[in-house]
Amino acid sequence: xxxxxxxxxxxxxxxxxxxxxxxxxxxxxxxxxxxxxxxxxxxxxxxxxxxxxxxxxxxxxxxxxxxxxxxxxxxxxxxxxxxxxxxxxxxxxxxxxxxxxxxxxxxxxxxxxxx
Amino acid sequence: xxxxxxxxxxxxxxxxxxxxxxxxxxxxxxxxxxxxxxxxxxxxxxxxxxxxxxxxxxxxxxxxxxxxxxxxxxxxxxxxxxxxxxxxxxxxxxxxxxxxxxxxxxxxxxxxxxxxxxxxxxxxxxxxxxxxxxxxxxxxxxxxxxxxxxxxxxxxxxxxxxxxxxxxxxxxxxxxxxxxxxxxxxxxxxxxxxxxxxxxxxxxxxxxxxxxxxxxxxxxxxxxxxxxx
Numbered sequence: 001x002x003x004x005x006x007x008x009x010x011x012x013x014x015x016x017x018x019x020x021x022x023x024x025x026x027x028x029x030x031x032x033x034x035x036x037x038x039x040x041x042x043x044x045x046x047x048x049x050x051x052x053x054x055x056x057x058x059x060x061x062x063x064x065x066x067x068x069x070x071x072x073x074x075x076x077x078x079x080x081x082x083x084x085x086x087x088x089x090x091x092x093x094x095x096x097x098x099x100x101x102x103x104x105x106x107x108x109x110x111x112x113x114x115x
Numbered sequence: 116x117x118x119x120x121x122x123x124x125x126x127x128x129x130x131x132x133x134x135x136x137x138x139x140x141x142x143x144x145x146x147x148x149x150x151x152x153x154x155x156x157x158x159x160x161x162x163x164x165x166x167x168x169x170x171x172x173x174x175x176x177x178x179x180x181x182x183x184x185x186x187x188x189x190x191x192x193x194x195x196x197x198x199x200x201x202x203x204x205x206x207x208x209x210x211x212x213x214x215x216x217x218x219x220x221x222x223x224x225x226x227x228x229x230x231x232x233x234x235x236x237x238x239x240x241x242x243x244x245x246x247x248x249x250x251x252x253x254x255x256x257x258x259x260x261x262x263x264x265x266x267x268x269x270x271x272x273x274x275x276x277x278x279x280x281x282x283x284x285x286x287x288x289x290x291x292x293x294x295x296x297x298x299x300x301x302x303x304x305x306x307x308x309x310x311x312x313x314x315x316x317x318x319x320x321x322x323x324x325x326x327x328x329x330x331x332x333x334x335x336x337x338x339x340x341x342x343x344x
Contacts, residue, residue: 100188100289103180107158107192108199111178 012051019044043080119203121151121223124158124193126186126272127210131164133320137212138173144216148223156196157210160189166210186272187293191286198281205281209272215314222275225309232280232306233297235266236273236313244317254295262298266310270294273313280306 023040026032032040050057050073057069066072123141127134138155145153155175159167161183170177178192190207197205204226208214218236225231240248251268258269274297276284283304288296301308 096289097287099182100184100191103161103182103184103188104192104195107178107180108195111176111196112199115176 009051013048016044016048016051020048119151120200121148121153121204121206122193122197122200122202123153123155123206123208123219124190124197125155125208125210126158126160126189126193127162127166127170128160128183128189129162129164129166130210131162131166131169133212134166134210135169135173137208137210137216138170138175140216141208141219142173144219148220151204154200154202156193158189158192158196160184160186185290185293187286187288187290187296190293191289194281194284194286197276202281203278205276207272207274211320212318213316214273215316218273218311218313221311222273222313225311226275226277230307231275231309232277233301234275234309234311235268236271237266237268237310238271238313238315240267242315242317258295258298261295262302264298264302264308266298266308268310269298271313280304 020041023032023037023044027034027037050069054069057072059069061067061069061072064072066075123145125134125137125141130137134157138157141155145155155173157166157170157175157177159170159177159179161180167177167179176196178196180188180192193207194205204223206219206222208216208219214236222234222236225234238251240251243251251270254269255266259265270291272294280300283306284297284300286293286296300306
């Protein structure tokens with residue numbers, strides 16, 4: 001393990017600590033479910049491990065059959081981004097559906113009053 | 116049969132220029148059906164013109180969405196209203212003037228004779244403009260792939276439903292993909308489907324208001340997305 005810490009590692013670590021604190025805060029607020037908390041906390045802690053010890057990514061890379069540690073990070077990041085875009089699209093669809101339900105309820109209620 | 120209720124749902128979005136004539140024709144044709152209680156329901160999907168006011172003058176039920184939710188949203192509201200009113204039959208009819216009110220009896224007949232739970236009014240594909248023909252065929256194939264039902268005109272807005280269909284169908288989609296969603300319900304609840312030929316009045320207005328060519332891909336994407344929800 002390389003114990004010399006580079007400035008970029010410090011910057012990234014500060015960002016990751018901030019990200020983890022946001023996740024904990026959102027869980028306390030109740031706007032994140034336990035599953036989502038574990039998911040996000042897992043992502044940021046793993047990223048933290050990779051920042052502290054870049055050799056960690058090479059270890060994972062070798063384990064899963066990719067040659068370079070940086071490639072693992074890029075592949076996983078892309079995969080994660082696609083997945084998150086997909087989840088956001090589904091979430092938006094669900095939100096649209098909820099808005100429609102609300103609009104419908106109000107319209108039917110008003111219609112009934114007129115009747 | 117005498118006291119059974121028939122609800123005609125017209126989803127309408129900014130149809131002030133045509134809805135007067137559409138309602139006039141519809142009311143005239145409904146007078147010929149004497150053995151049912153009939154109610155016309157205009158679901159104004161957040162129009163910013165005088166669609167609601169004009170419909171009100173005709174003495175029909177007007178349900179107004181505060182904001183525009185799309186065809187599926189409006190049809191879903193009509194369906195909910197039919198359930199609440201304990202309607203035995205429901206007909207959906209486009210408010211843009213493309214349907215001929217004279218076809219209402221032919222649409223209802225399979226329901227009245229207990230031959231169908233759902234009736235779709237199919238437009239003559241040969242009389243459609245070329246781009247519409249392509250979309251209609253594409254939609255039929257997509258619907259067949261997704262739901263295993265082949266219908267000549269899945270995007271037709273002229274449909275009839277009996278009590279079983281009214282109570283079992285649920286609409287979740289909000290926009291044009293609703294036309295395909297009906298087939299999901301038909302398949303899921305094993306409803307009997309009958310197709311009936313209908314006339315279509317193509318005007319520049321109805322062509323502009325109807326299914327846009329670019330919607331075909333959007334509908335396909337939304338249907339795929341629905342599989343993952």
